[in-house]
Amino acid sequence: MSQQEERRLQLTGGSTYIVSLPKWWINSTGLRKGDAVMLIPQPGGGLLVSPISGAYKERRIGVLEAAPLEEHDDVVRKFLAMYLAGYDAIEVRFKGEMVELRSYLKGVIRRKLIGVEVIEESQDSMVARCLLRYSELPLKSIIERMRILSSLMMQDALRAIIEGDLSLAQDVASRDDDIDRLYFLSIRQLKAAISNPAVAGEIGLRSLREALGYRLISKSLERIADHATSMAQVAPLIGKFPQQLSGELSEFGAISLNVVEDAVRALVSMDERTALRAISLAQDVVKYEERLTKEVFDLGAAAIVVAGIKLMLESVRRIAEYGSDIAEVVINMISDRSMEEPSGDRFTSM
Template identity: 35%
Template structure:
């Protein structure tokens, strides 16, 4: 940190000299305007960007026949989440066919990514989505609806031995993932682009809060997927009604905790968040009883039933984590 003294000029104007190295790196010339943005913590942000233009960042990946498909997909997701505006894949020769297929799959998974340029040896992807048009709260609300529906359908598939419904739940997890990637992307963009933070009216600490809750909801979706996968393992096996009823009771309680935690999140109600946390203990008691029940079954059925009970418990516990996030954030905002 550089320390500079405030000076007075003309009897009423306060001035502070700017670091020469920063002036050179931003290519600011004499008489160029700069933007001054007061931050919630009392600090002052100085930026050369005053026209509201977004920051453009490019990322290039070299690919070839030996490139690992899964690794390349992870690179694309990483570049997307990190907030790069343009992603380009380049090859020294002709692009392998699997690269073009992978790019098509990626554009279907990542919101706002489109192919804007293509040659025999390269593909260029560009983000066409205006982040300011996708509010964090709306995205997280959609994630909640999806994850809740997935868990409800997974339990229905378990009780009714519906393999098609269970497989559909597994497929829907991709939708939850892509929405979480969008939240993560916007969070990273706000970190690197102060103009976006101003346009969205969301300070960095609030964006971090949204990202944290989004990550938890995404994990709840993962556990709903796990319930569906274990339901598939039990398609040809019968479980007694007592165990299924107890499992349904636990799932209903977990989803109630989930919904109440999201209500506390959207309203900023720390009392509701605190009350909801108390219900997690009741869920733990119920899932403990389920685990005692499943021990009576053969291992081939007891293992997936035990994993379902564990996922139901984790859904409730993750919902409790949302409540803790709400309390921590709201208390931190209070003056």
């Protein structure tokens, strides 16, 4: 139920102001006498009242009907959408045995989702439950872990290309699932924070306005991992990398990684100078790519080798640009914080 009501302040005891809460809201949240509520200052002078005990009472269970002729990937998309929406448990109902779909879906759950386990199974259904509490892996920890993993993927992709190590290249591509797991968890947390301010404090958000910023940052880190995977996938096309360019490629990659590291460092410390440095460094990466591309064409190598190297250089540049995007978001977040009142628009972790 959503409606607005006007309530008048009352003074009791000469120093305490009180306001009554609507009965319909009390009933809808399941609150009782003696239960605690959280008071959260909002931008513009508002005050949000949120139930504390009620935040964890409700266990949302979703039901997904899998049709016999439905594509496996379509069922997976629906399942992921329910996971991201915040369902605590998802029951998948199969019309018939549908052994292949069941096996495929369980594999996706294992590879792509953190803390989700299949806890019940029958001939025509299975139930998956999310067992991870948000406080066990706060948002900033997820972002930092994504940065570390994506940076290592890029470093190893470059090494695989320079050394012609196809086994390492395959290993890099296989790690993309690890990033996806963290990315999906971050989106689930942010969606929950928007609908439940108590969760916002639990995952470390300072204000709801920061949710959009973190959403963009997590997506940029996920895309960085995708480009590292793309780099690894072109290693077979390149074959033996021209050794006269190996030193420049290593330096090129290091500069690109510095952009990402500076951007995330700026996020952690909310340091505008570090963010601006990352943006400036990203512009240097673009110029470096232009120079390296010209040198590659001057080598006179086979067309397929030149194409592979060019694709790889573009991915390194795109990684720097995603780092620059993160830095831009950080600057916006710093600006938002500067507009806040000293005592307003903050969440206190539970």
